[in-house]
Amino acid sequence: xxxxxxxxxxxALLLGTTLLTRAAVTxxxxxxxxxxxxSQGYLKSSKNNHPFEAKDGTWDFRxxxxxxxxxxxxxxxxxxxxxxxxxxxxGRDEVLLDWANADYNFRPEFGVRAGRIxxxxxxxxxxxxxxxxxxxxxxPNNIYSVVRRDFSASFDGAMFYGSLNAKQAxxxxxxxxxxxxxxxxxxxxxxxxxxxxxxxxxxVQSLSVEKVYGVAIDWSTPLSGLKIHxxxxxxxxxxxxxxxxxxxxxxxxxxxxxxxxxxxxxxxxGDWTLAAExxxxxxxxxxxxxxxxxxxVARQYGTRNYYASVARRFGEKWELGAYYAKAKNxxxxxxxxxxxxHLDDWAFxxxxxxxxxxxxxxxxxxxxxxxxxINTPRTPNPxxxxxxxxxxxxxxxxx
Numbered sequence: 292x293x294x295x296x297x298x299x300x301x302x303a304l305l306l307g308t309t310l311l312t313r314a315a316v317t318x319x320x321x322x323x324x325x326x327x328x329x330s331q332g333y334l335k336s337s338k339n340n341h342p343f344e345a346k347d348g349t350w351d352f353r354x355x356x357x358x359x360x361x362x363x364x365x366x367x368x369x370x371x372x373x374x375x376x377x378x379x380x381x382g383r384d385e386v387l388l389d390w391a392n393a394d395y396n397f398r399p400e401f402g403v404r405a406g407r408i409x410x411x412x413x414x415x416x417x418x419x420x421x422x423x424x425x426x427x428x429x430x431p432n433n434i435y436s437v438v439r440r441d442f443s444a445s446f447d448g449a450m451f452y453g454s455l456n457a458k459q460a461x462x463x464x465x466x467x468x469x470x471x472x473x474x475x476x477x478x479x480x481x482x483x484x485x486x487x488x489x490x491x492x493x494x495v496q497s498l499s500v501e502k503v504y505g506v507a508i509d510w511s512t513p514l515s516g517l518k519i520h521x522x523x524x525x526x527x528x529x530x531x532x533x534x535x536x537x538x539x540x541x542x543x544x545x546x547x548x549x550x551x552x553x554x555x556x557x558x559x560x561g562d563w564t565l566a567a568e569x570x571x572x573x574x575x576x577x578x579x580x581x582x583x584x585x586x587x588v589a590r591q592y593g594t595r596n597y598y599a600s601v602a603r604r605f606g607e608k609w610e611l612g613a614y615y616a617k618a619k620n621x622x623x624x625x626x627x628x629x630x631x632x633h634l635d636d637w638a639f640x641x642x643x644x645x646x647x648x649x650x651x652x653x654x655x656x657x658x659x660x661x662x663x664x665i666n667t668p669r670t671p672n673p674x675x676x677x678x679x680x681x682x683x684x685x686x687x688x689x690x
Contacts, residue, residue, distance in 0.1 A: 327357035327372075330422060332685035334379075338676035341664050342429070342437050343379030345681065351377045352683070356389060356420060368394045371407075374420065378437055380669035381479045389420075390445050404450040407473075410443050411450075411466045411507040413568055414520045414555045419444060422687045426602050426612035426642040428654040429683070433596035433618035433634070434553070434570045438479035438665070442526070446470040446503050464509040472526070474498035481531065484545050486665040489578055489586075490533040494668070495545075501528035505551075516559040520568075525550045541580040547592070549574035562604040569597040573621070593621035594663075610642040620662050630677035634660040650687045656680060 332352040334345040345352075353376065360370025371391035376382040392406030409417040413434055418424060429437065436443070448470015455463045474480065481495040505524025512519060527548050535543040555568030573593035580586045600614035616636040623632045640654040657680045666672040 323359060323361045324370075325357070325359050326690060327355070328420075328422060328687055328689045329353070329355040330685055330687040332428065332683055334681060334683045336679060336681035338679040339661065339664050339672050340379075340670050341658070341672075341679060341681065342432055343381055344670050345379060349379055351379050352685070353377050353384075354420060354422075355384075366396050368396075376440075378479075381438065381482075383477070398453075400453040400455055402452050404452065405448075407445050407447050408450050408468065408470070409445050410503075410524075411468065412443055412505070412522055412524055412551060413553045413570065414518075414557055414566060416443060416522075422652075422685075423650060423689050426610040426640045426652065427600075427614070427638065428640060428652050428685045429638070429656075431568075431596075431598040431600070431614055431616035431638075432636065433594075433598065433616045433663075434568055436479075438482060438670075441474060441478040441480050442472065442529075446472045448503070459513060461510060461512045464511070466507040468506075468524075469502070469504040471502050472500040474500055474529075476531075480529075482665055482667045482669055484531040485667045485669075487545070487578070488666075489536055489545070490531075490543060491536045491539040492668070494533060495531040496533045497531070499528075499530050500526055501530075503527070514558075518557045520553070520555045520557075522553045523551065526574075535580050535586060538580070538585060541583065541585060543578060543580050543586070545576070545578045547574055547576040564602045565600070567597070567599040569595075571595060591622050595619045595621050608644050612638075612640040612642070614638050618662055630660050630662075631675075632660070632662055634658060634662040634664070648689055650689065652685045652687075653683070654685075655682045 330353055333348065333350055334352045335348040336345040340346050356372055356374040358370060358372035360368060362368045372389040373386045374389035375384050375386045377384050388407055390407045390409050392404050392408050394402065394404040396402035411417050415430060415435065419435060419440065448468060450466055450468040452466045455465070457463060476495045476498050481498060484490065485494040503524060503526050505522060507522035510519040529547050531545045533543055535541045550573055552571040553568060555566065557564065557566040575589065576592050577589040578586065596618045598614050598616035600612065602610060602612035604610045618634045620632045636656055636658050638654060638656045640652060643651045645651060659678045661675045661677060664672060664675060666675065
């Protein structure tokens, strides 16, 4: 984490702690909200280990979080959430600071948020872990990758936001943000670099991001239930370092600067919810040994990702959902076979609300292609199949 972001985050946490203490004195504990969830699941995949190691079936599939927040007066809100997960060999049930910020809303048209903030990319980027709002266990992995969660969950910095009333044209919610992202080689993004098979064991040893910035706009249209989303964000200098596989005495530096452009729509009518999104991802990637440039390669990479989903509630207890998602390599190598250039994912889900606190879900995926199916020590796929399937069960307790 860069010094500027450390200062912003520390300041927000200090302000939040101070105000929480004062709030307990001035307005009492009734103004403090505490919530969270715990989920435990089971995953079994065929042929390929995807989205993480599960060919033999695994119970290493769980998430948990606790959050606390309060409002001070009519304009200021402070809060934080701790989050932990275990996804096959990713995550160690280690509690991480998921978000922690101070939010001052001057008026509906303008507010400021500072600290660790949820990343507003796509329709559901700020609600990645809110399992209770959807029937699916996994959001479409081509846009909301579980392995790349550390790239897309939150950032350290500041955000300006507001809601603009356009009268007969509906309303527009905007967000402008800037900061950086706390990274660790223990997390999943390291395996995107390890998958290039250029780092010697144990793989990537350090990860960092110079800065992240972007804008997100949500249009609540005059048609009731219809929301249109558009966002752009850029990660500058995401850098991974380790030892070069061919010459382990030499350090290897990998750098990528991806840009994400996402557009989407969600339409809710009665018991039905329809959604679709498209994400254009592009950026340069370079590998180079240092200090001696024994090995150096630079190229452009990019993906084209989209999905369409439908969900329907049946009373208060049941909900069914399905989606089709496609990922396509925009810059394949001439020698890449067709299955390595794309991944098509059909998903079918069912949800049952046991009561207001307990949710049970089941989901089945059938996949054609193997683009972005990785082969690393943590998710081994020594022989990649051109198609596969997996199914998952998950129970979530919400409080």
